[in-house]
Amino acid sequence: MRIDQVALIPVYVAAGTALLALLVDLIAPGRRGPVVVTTALGMAGTAAAAIAVGVGGGRRTSLCLGPDQCSLVLNPASAIVAGVFAGLALGTLALSVPLLRTGEVPVGEYCFLLAASLTGAVVLGGARDLITLIVALETLTLPLYLLVGLRRGAREGAAAAVTFFVVSVASTAVALLGAALVFTATGGVHFADIAGRPVAPGAKPLLEVGVVLLLTGLAFKVAAVPAHAWAPATYDGAPLPVAAYLSTSSKLGGVVALVLVGVSAARPVLSSSGLTLAALAVLSMTVGNLVALRQRRMVRLLAWSSVAQAGYLLAPLGALIAAGDVTPLLVAATIGYAFFYVLLEFSAFGALVAVRGARDGGAIADYRGLARRSPWPAGVLVLALAGLAGLPPGLAGLFAKMAVVQALLGGNATWLAVIVAINAVIGLAYYVRVGATLFVPAEAPATTPGEALDQAYDGEKAGEFAVPGGGRAPWPVVTAVAVAATIAVIVGFGPELVMRAAATFG
Template structure:
């Protein structure tokens, strides 16, 4: 008897709109050849994707591409959260990229098309129900970024960053595909839920060396995407060589995609007895190495890059306690990891927006000293950037970061991983040193030699207004949402669904 595959177009609506945004941006650029029209078309499509994700996710869970009980695409609360957040990040990056696109160095049509293609991968990723869909979605999110990183004409640093990112990412994809192939050889299935059921029922499969190798390869390949130690070395060089708006997207949407992919395979497919200890070790190394190296950084983007490596360790930490946790503690760990990722990417985008707003159009992040006293000359933007840094450090009034860290520590204690909770707390204290140093530098008076004139790295008055709007809006919105207590609980509910 033939098995008919079901297709639910409503569940696929956000993905349709995201892919349509890429086509629309390309056609508008081809037909009208106007930069503003292309940017508006891309922004409209991203906004429509955001609205569709919220609307579809508000209803019951929808499953499509199903054969029997096995579905390749499952759009529920978590998928809606991821899709909406990726669309929001794309909108933010478009706003940050306005001055970069106006100067003519970066082609507008190609930039908007590639950004929309990457957004499509992120939208699909949250709903992936099998390993093939998951890996294709991760690559759809990542592949356009190779070109975006090197898209700036005449920039050697940009070209070097693109090559570094490409080579490392290809190796990561190869490892992931090899691990998926070995898992299929062991279980005969690629659907995540079916994989988990088979490995849970067949304890003899867990004793096979092939299973351990397969799980390790999948975890290693996806760890590249979140820049987790020891697969992190590409991130600082790539972020620093990329245009600032692209670096912002890399450190937010790309990292979010890696986290979502890891969550999917760990929660549904991989045996926790193998995955848990590996992730605990990776999380411990990642947060420690990222924080210690960030202490020595003097370039702005490299500091943010190394701090994002440390933040990846905090995100992965709850997953390290899964092997010893009960069912309720495991659900809390999954929710805590995704909730931390959500608040991290919003604060990270605000931090990059602040740097973009305080630097000349098309410039790189420069050195930390280039932003000395910037908050005195631009109080609102400086305050927004300082708020984002304090939030990333996990201090009041940056309550989003504080809530995220408390959630992680609480999930670790609930999963009987007190040693990892203690390590998170110690690393959070180390992180205070460079976050607070950066924030204080914004309010430190400039050297007397520069008195009477703005530092060379400072943006002229009235410049880069979209970035200013982004950093202030994100800072205010995040503060209000966490203070009223609605956003944290909503994120936890969606992350745990």
């Protein structure tokens, strides 16, 4: 086996960050600052290493049995994906500062789990065989079970973690069964072997069943129907920063895995792969939007919205049924939409942390009058909701939906484009409702008008957002929200840069 150690540097940096977080916590027990700073530097170093090696150094391969049998490929596209994962982890750490200050979670363990999850995410983008792919996905996901339930004395967090774990185990079992059937039918686990080897006529049905099971199991990571039931309870029971990471990194990881399996590996059975992905897309966007209409809690609404967004993410891959071949436009629409989605979703959760702290998202009615009390986080939340709905000023989300429809029309899947358009209109109902709530005067303000103005504007003068109850969002939260919202605005004006990079993935 040939091993290129340089290609593994980003993985080493991420894993070393996790171990170093525990070590610093042992050396300086009870001190949050050194652990958080060490973890943040390690995450930034992971992004820098991935970009430097993958983009600056060109295409590198490692863990290779032969010329086309490499388990890890680090090229510009996979390096950018690893950098995005590192950015999400670093942003989540910034959002977690209010949670870490209260002492509700042990700092060392929290930072270790977050960095351990990042390690799996870094490997995922470059995985080129089924074993590496599934191990990387589980490494990304396993720490999240503990992060969801890590908060001391929170029963809802423990219940959410158990729900998440049970559904995940079942989905992983389905994915492993599918991988076993694919190996039985093709005799290979590397994507190049599965896609390139001729399949015996008698083995093709076995390969089709294996691909369908594998894609269905992986759909759990993106909270696609029917593996979606865990998302609302888990998001609502987890601390807000953990929910932000879960709804972005897990979703992006699932999309990457589905693209690698459904497109790169499943070329001999693209019609079956496309049919499976189309069915998942239609069910997810329809169920997610219809149930989101009835939600009264903010995080549950975002959770059901993310189920619907999973449908939009998978729709371009569903066009493989009619297209009959893989086109860069289909891959670019899916990966590009995923990038726009994680920016907007992270901005939405960041705004919630800025105005409510890290514990609970509360009811939608609690946000009445937010635009007057805390105008800047309210503006970020409006931007995120508009983008998720595909409306201005969220130009990134608007372009993402246009790219999906264009890809479907170009792939001769007009019927799927019509379903996407109908669901986008349904989604407007709850996105606009929540956005309008921010501008409705509060029924019974908890403070006098003078105190409310002080709470709303004193934080702005200090460069911080005001939090209900007189507190202020720490500067790391403000920075993370501002950076995410700024990037979302910038890519809204230059989306072609994202789409060009997304087209090279695979």
